Amino acid sequence: MIGDFIASHGINLIQILLSIIGYLMPIPLAYVAVKVWHEYRQDRFISGIKWVLLEIQVPREIVKSPMAMELIFSNAFYQKSVKGFWERYIIGAPWLWFSCELVSIDGRVHFYIRTPSRIKTVVETQIYAQYPQAKVVEVEDYVWNISEYTKNGEWNVWGCEFTKEKPDFRPVKTYKNFGDDMKTGVKEEYKIDPITPTIEYLGSLPKGQQVWIQIIVRQSIKKYKDKHGHKVGFDKAMIDYMDEIMEGYVRLHDVDKPNLPTAKQIFLPEHLKPVVTAMNDNMTKLHFDCGIRLIALAEKKTNSIEAFNNLRREVRTLFRQYALPFSNEFLRVNSTLFDAPWSDPTGLALTKMKKRILDFYRTRTFFHPPIQYSFNYPEIMSIFFPSGKPKIFVLSTEELATVFHFPGMVSETPSFKRVETKIAKPPSNLPL
Numbered sequence: 001m002i003g004d005f006i007a008s009h010g011i012n013l014i015q016i017l018l019s020i021i022g023y024l025m026p027i028p029l030a031y032v033a034v035k036v037w038h039e040y041r042q043d044r045f046i047s048g049i050k051w052v053l054l055e056i057q058v059p060r061e062i063v064k065s066p067m068a069m070e071l072i073f074s075n076a077f078y079q080k081s082v083k084g085f086w087e088r089y090i091i092g093a094p095w096l097w098f099s100c101e102l103v104s105i106d107g108r109v110h111f112y113i114r115t116p117s118r119i120k121t122v123v124e125t126q127i128y129a130q131y132p133q134a135k136v137v138e139v140e141d142y143v144w145n146i147s148e149y150t151k152n153g154e155w156n157v158w159g160c161e162f163t164k165e166k167p168d169f170r171p172v173k174t175y176k177n178f179g180d181d182m183k184t185g186v187k188e189e190y191k192i193d194p195i196t197p198t199i200e201y202l203g204s205l206p207k208g209q210q211v212w213i214q215i216i217v218r219q220s221i222k223k224y225k226d227k228h229g230h231k232v233g234f235d236k237a238m239i240d241y242m243d244e245i246m247e248g249y250v251r252l253h254d255v256d257k258p259n260l261p262t263a264k265q266i267f268l269p270e271h272l273k274p275v276v277t278a279m280n281d282n283m284t285k286l287h288f289d290c291g292i293r294l295i296a297l298a299e300k301k302t303n304s305i306e307a308f309n310n311l312r313r314e315v316r317t318l319f320r321q322y323a324l325p326f327s328n329e330f331l332r333v334n335s336t337l338f339d340a341p342w343s344d345p346t347g348l349a350l351t352k353m354k355k356r357i358l359d360f361y362r363t364r365t366f367f368h369p370p371i372q373y374s375f376n377y378p379e380i381m382s383i384f385f386p387s388g389k390p391k392i393f394v395l396s397t398e399e400l401a402t403v404f405h406f407p408g409m410v411s412e413t414p415s416f417k418r419v420e421t422k423i424a425k426p427p428s429n430l431p432l
Helices: 002-008 013-024 026-047 067-077 085-091 117-130 196-202 234-249 273-283 305-315 348-363 379-383 397-403
Strands: 051-059 098-105 108-116 135-139 155-164 209-219 250-253 263-266 287-299 330-333 393-396
Touching: 013 026, 026 085, 051 117, 067 117, 067 209, 067 397, 098 196, 108 117, 117 135, 155 305, 155 348, 155 393, 209 305, 209 397, 234 250, 234 273, 287 305, 287 348, 287 397, 393 397
Parallel strands: none
Antiparallel strands: 051 108, 051 135, 098 108, 098 209, 155 287, 155 330, 209 287, 250 263, 287 393
16 A cells, blocks of 8 residues: 555655655754863863862871771762753763872872862861871872873883773772771781782882873762663662662562562572672772872883883782782773784874873873763774773772772882971961
């Protein structure tokens, strides 16, 4: 019948397809227009944010556990807010983010926090609240002391990012997994601090070598798809993930009393109990969207290519102490290195990747990359246009405080800059 109608009216299939495309085309065009407008407004808003870099000079006598750092993350960095259509798409306001940085320059180890200037006072007061003898100083940004990367420039550069190997809901190894060692009150000589190996290594670097580590955080707004295809937040997605794990080990019992739900009894096998316990403990914490980036640099005039290659091989292992075999660990991604020489015969792609990762580190770009880096392109295109989309994952305050906290007296690295004399109290001239 339809065929007879088309034939009698002289309509062909191409005309029908063109008509359908013409009617439907405004839908994807409208989507693209809103996306581009959002990117434009957001970029303008971000370009207007003023940033400050704070260096935290750690006192020698720290006896607190990383729990103190958890409070700093919760009170200073968890800038929870709900943004409506007007604020997001018309004003372009993003959720604020912070960068926690552990840096070695010629073997001198530094702790930095980069924050929007309007949150500076909150960050300072929260640090002094937990570490009264610390010293917080606004400093010039060290990243601009290195020239822009070129293939024949003064510096060899290698970089990568880290993400979680398994789903976000599975935590990595935290300071609490080291038993009672990190509890406040335990003698310093008996403590095993998971950040100490990293600081000891960073303090051993010779002149002309630098290692930069940044951990960029914001309140968790990452979305996941549930079994119905709906977008849900981290907490709901975690519960669904745990239910999925336990699905085959649940026994239902009818309840004699009316109006009560069916009772559930769970019989987990031994190999799943540590996984569920770790996720249960992690679920009670605040959560942050995170990105971790690492860059290793070696000055060519003082370091041979062999010394540089040794440096990049060594820094790849700086997060292995946080691996929890039954749960999760950090996985290296977006490395500025190809597996085989034929993957990049011209060398142009590698140069672009190194320039990009250095630029991204300097601008602390993770959650809002340029639109051309917001997609993962087919592998064949990487020769001409390597994408390297940042891998965002979720960490709890406990996980964050494990990978970034101020070490106590257990760390005796001589090149680690500390405050030698006690400060009786925080500066009295902090802005109110």
